[in-house]
Amino acid sequence: MQTIDNQVENKKKIKTFDQKEWIKENLSYKKDSGSWAWILHRITGIALIAYLFLHIYSLSPLTEGKAAFNSKMEQFTTPFFMVLEWFLFAFVLFHALNGIRIVIVDWADGAKYHKPLYRLSWIVGIILFLGMGFLMFSYEIGVLTK
Amino acid sequence: MYKYRSSKNSGSKSWVIQRITGIALVVFMIGHYILMHYHPDSGHTYEAVLSRMQYSWYRIIDLSFLVLGMYHGLNGVWNIFRDYNLKPWQNITILSLILILGIAFTAWGFTIIFSIPYVDSLSLSGN
Numbered sequence: 302m303q304t305i306d307n308q309v310e311n312k313k314k315i316k317t318f319d320q321k322e323w324i325k326e327n328l329s330y331k332k333d334s335g336s337w338a339w340i341l342h343r344i345t346g347i348a349l350i351a352y353l354f355l356h357i358y359s360l361s362p363l364t365e366g367k368a369a370f371n372s373k374m375e376q377f378t379t380p381f382f383m384v385l386e387w388f389l390f391a392f393v394l395f396h397a398l399n400g401i402r403i404v405i406v407d408w409a410d411g412a413k414y415h416k417p418l419y420r421l422s423w424i425v426g427i428i429l430f431l432g433m434g435f436l437m438f439s440y441e442i443g444v445l446t447k
Numbered sequence: 448m449y450k451y452r453s454s455k456n457s458g459s460k461s462w463v464i465q466r467i468t469g470i471a472l473v474v475f476m477i478g479h480y481i482l483m484h485y486h487p488d489s490g491h492t493y494e495a496v497l498s499r500m501q502y503s504w505y506r507i508i509d510l511s512f513l514v515l516g517m518y519h520g521l522n523g524v525w526n527i528f529r530d531y532n533l534k535p536w537q538n539i540t541i542l543s544l545i546l547i548l549g550i551a552f553t554a555w556g557f558t559i560i561f562s563i564p565y566v567d568s569l570s571l572s573g574n
Binding site: 323343346347349350353354357360361363364366367370371374377378390393397400401403404407408433436437 | 466469470472473476480484491492493494496497513516517520521523524527531548552555556558559562563
């Protein structure tokens with residue numbers, strides 16, 4: 302009888318997920334490269350799906366023909382929007398490169414070298430990010446070459 | 448046997464599909480970025496869009512990109528919510544919102560692509 306009572310007592314003690322405390326709970330975990338990758342993968346993923354909705358909305362003037370679309374696009378070729386577009390590329394880069402890392406970990410025994418892969422994805426990402434910045438600001442709007 | 452109906456589904460198929468669509472999206476994304484940035488005008492003018500859209504295979508690729516991106520993105524959002532042990536009414540509300548938004552915006556994307564006309568090559572080069 303007592304052992305059953307103990308079991309019930311133990312079940313009550315098992316910590317279940319508390320919806321109200323989830324931010325605190327997530328922050329309290331000790332984080333290494335894998336947990337940072339997981340957090341950033343989620344943040345960039347949410348940002349990218351939000352951007353996809355925005356992308357469909359911003360391309361909708363295509364239905365109204367040339368004048369409407371080109372005047373809308375002029376807004377997006379200002380330096381401010383070009384910088385936003387550049388940072389969008391950073392989000393795409395992180396999500397894509399970390400996504401490749403996840404597939405390698407899941408399917409190609411990458412769990413053995415997931416930390417070097419994480420560092421490699423940052424190095425490749427930063428190089429591509431800077432390359433894109435050069436392409437956008439020197440060639441496309443000529444800020445650097447003028 | 449199962450506490451909730453949804454626990455019959457282990458989610459392993461969704462996991463595999465998420466990886467496959469992810470790999471496909473990386474390939475599509477590389478093509479998308481090259482196409483949009485190989486020339487300053489290629490991403491931001493109606494003429495460039497119109498000339499690309501003259502090829503039906505390009506429309507098919509664009510629409511597949513949209514469907515894959517929408518599926519992968521919203522499935523990802525749903526997976527995030529599934530981590531947080533929500534109450535059934537919360538899950539139903541969130542899943543309904545995800546489905547309605549996903550279907551509505553995909554349909555919007557389709558109507559945008561289909562609204563772009565096919566023009567004859569003479570008037571295209573005249574621009």
